[in-house]
Amino acid sequence: MLHEEVVGRIRAILLDGEIPPGARIPERELCERLEISRTPLREALKVLAAEGLVQLLPHRGSRAAKLTDKDMRDLFEVCQGLEALAGELACERITDAEIDEIAAAHADMVRHYSEGDLIQYYRGNRAIHEAIVTAAGNPALTSLYASVTARIRRARYVTPMTPQRWALAVKEHEAILNALQRRDGVGLAHILRAHLRHKREEVLQAGFAETEGNDVTLRIA
Amino acid sequence: MLHEEVVGRIRAILLDGEIPPGARIPERELCERLEISRTPLREALKVLAAEGLVQLLPHRGSRAAKLTDKDMRDLFEVCQGLEALAGELACERITDAEIDEIAAAHADMVRHYSEGDLIQYYRGNRAIHEAIVTAAGNPALTSLYASVTARIRRARYVTPMTPQRWALAVKEHEAILNALQRRDGVGLAHILRAHLRHKREEVLQAGFAETEGNDVTLRIA
DNA sequence: TTTTGCATTTTTGAATGCAAAATCTGCGAT
DNA sequence: ATCGCAGATTTTGCATTCAAAAATGCAAAA
Numbered sequence: 001m002l003h004e005e006v007v008g009r010i011r012a013i014l015l016d017g018e019i020p021p022g023a024r025i026p027e028r029e030l031c032e033r034l035e036i037s038r039t040p041l042r043e044a045l046k047v048l049a050a051e052g053l054v055q056l057l058p059h060r061g062s063r064a065a066k067l068t069d070k071d072m073r074d075l076f077e078v079c080q081g082l083e084a085l086a087g088e089l090a091c092e093r094i095t096d097a098e099i100d101e102i103a104a105a106h107a108d109m110v111r112h113y114s115e116g117d118l119i120q121y122y123r124g125n126r127a128i129h130e131a132i133v134t135a136a137g138n139p140a141l142t143s144l145y146a147s148v149t150a151r152i153r154r155a156r157y158v159t160p161m162t163p164q165r166w167a168l169a170v171k172e173h174e175a176i177l178n179a180l181q182r183r184d185g186v187g188l189a190h191i192l193r194a195h196l197r198h199k200r201e202e203v204l205q206a207g208f209a210e211t212e213g214n215d216v217t218l219r220i221a
Numbered sequence: 222m223l224h225e226e227v228v229g230r231i232r233a234i235l236l237d238g239e240i241p242p243g244a245r246i247p248e249r250e251l252c253e254r255l256e257i258s259r260t261p262l263r264e265a266l267k268v269l270a271a272e273g274l275v276q277l278l279p280h281r282g283s284r285a286a287k288l289t290d291k292d293m294r295d296l297f298e299v300c301q302g303l304e305a306l307a308g309e310l311a312c313e314r315i316t317d318a319e320i321d322e323i324a325a326a327h328a329d330m331v332r333h334y335s336e337g338d339l340i341q342y343y344r345g346n347r348a349i350h351e352a353i354v355t356a357a358g359n360p361a362l363t364s365l366y367a368s369v370t371a372r373i374r375r376a377r378y379v380t381p382m383t384p385q386r387w388a389l390a391v392k393e394h395e396a397i398l399n400a401l402q403r404r405d406g407v408g409l410a411h412i413l414r415a416h417l418r419h420k421r422e423e424v425l426q427a428g429f430a431e432t433e434g435n436d437v438t439l440r441i442a
Numbered sequence: 443t444t445t446t447g448c449a450t451t452t453t454t455g456a457a458t459g460c461a462a463a464a465t466c467t468g469c470g471a472t
Numbered sequence: 473a474t475c476g477c478a479g480a481t482t483t484t485g486c487a488t489t490c491a492a493a494a495a496t497g498c499a500a501a502a
Binding site for chain 2: 003043044050052056058074077081084085089139140141144
């Protein structure tokens with residue numbers, strides 16, 4: 001198994017919440033499960049620690065990182081900046097074909113909305129945001145975005161929504177698609193910022209930060 | 222020696238250009254120099270690879286990362302986004318004391334400019350940009366900014382400038398300080414973006430990308 | 443019953459050793 | 473002289489081993 005694969009598998013385990021935020025990461029167990037020795041596992045944990053997904057405590061092992069309200073707010077703020085930038089760049093560089101794909105993904109997502117399927121809705125939602133970032137044609141931005149969103153993914157794409165908020169989100173996505181089709185970079189940036197600000201408020205209001213005694217895993221189970 | 226210290230020392234070696242972009246990283250030598258064994262060194266290299274400073278080639282060791290023109294452009298673009306965001310946030314949150322410090326740093330920098338001391342000028346310049354980012358009060362943003370700027374630092378803070386460009390840069394910095402003092406977030410974001418766009422043009426025009434046969438180390442020596 | 447001090451156990455962090463892969467070297471063929 | 477190839481050498485990646493630090497358990501004292 002390649003180094004990158006090890007990192008990816010552990011990242012998936014963390015993002016799935018299989019090891020919940022704050023929990024200790026059982027080195028020996030993971031070694032057995034991935035059928036590797038401690039050396040490559042520890043290399044991967046150090047990388048994930050640099051990404052912010054793992055917290056290393058010297059001489060006390062590693063834990064799945066836990067985000068405070070402040071952390072969450074900060075990361076959403078950065079995410080807003082990155083998506084706004086991506087939106088502006090995407091409007092300059094996106095191809096008609098890419099726009100069509102996003103439009104199709106949007107239609108799909110709206111369908112899931114009208115069917116009340118939150119899981120599928122979120123899946124489509126995420127695909128759209130990622131497609132916009134990809135369309136910016138800036139791999140450095142894409143990978144930074146990936147690492148930031150990974151840390152807030154569970155909060156962002158798992159929080160339950162009230163019907164009002166959900167309806168608003170869908171409306172905002174209409175505007176997002178519209179701005180893209182008009183290639184209105186500044187407008188798109190504004191909408192994306194507002195969209196994420198609303199999502200952030202939602203998440204924080206729901207008390208979704210991964211603080212002590214606030215286990216996301218249980219909530220979404 | 223602690224893990225973070227190892228990472229820091231190697232990062233410094235790379236940023237100083239002691240191991241020039243594209244050059245192989247001599248594992249054994251570094252081990253001896255840092256007086257550690259290969260295990261912690263390799264852990265650090267994996268982390269630096271995740272940061273983009275090191276390129277890992279499976280079964281072929283690691284090299285100091287080399288940036289193409291496109292990489293450089295992309296990173297500057299992201300940096301623009303991050304600094305613009307930081308500027309907006311800083312205007313909301315910066316204290317009067319912090320503004321005074323930045324004003325002092327600015328005055329210092331202008332003095333170095335009038336003395337023609339490019340090195341000191343760049344040092345002050347960097348301090349100002351970093352202070353603005355810090356004033357945004359968002360550690361997630363700060364650390365992301367640090368990792369992005371690290372990759373373009375040598376290009377950004379080493380490129381020689383024509384008198385015209387230097388004068389323009391100083392003018393822009395006047396405007397930056399002014400916007401900060403007026404706490405004009407939107408204005409500051411605009412100026413910062415333009416400032417960085419100019420710097421990027423400078424760097425790319427100077428052919429400063431770390432491509433084959435384009436060794437930055439030699440140029441600045 | 444609770445707390446404190448000590449010995450034991452467990453776990454972490456790093457060095458070493460080993461097998462596989464890549465690179466280098468030298469020799470012969472064209 | 474150059475190219476190609478077989479063997480030797482080096483380097484990489486990982487498993488194992490070893491020492492140090494922390495956690496745990498237990499007994500004795502308050």
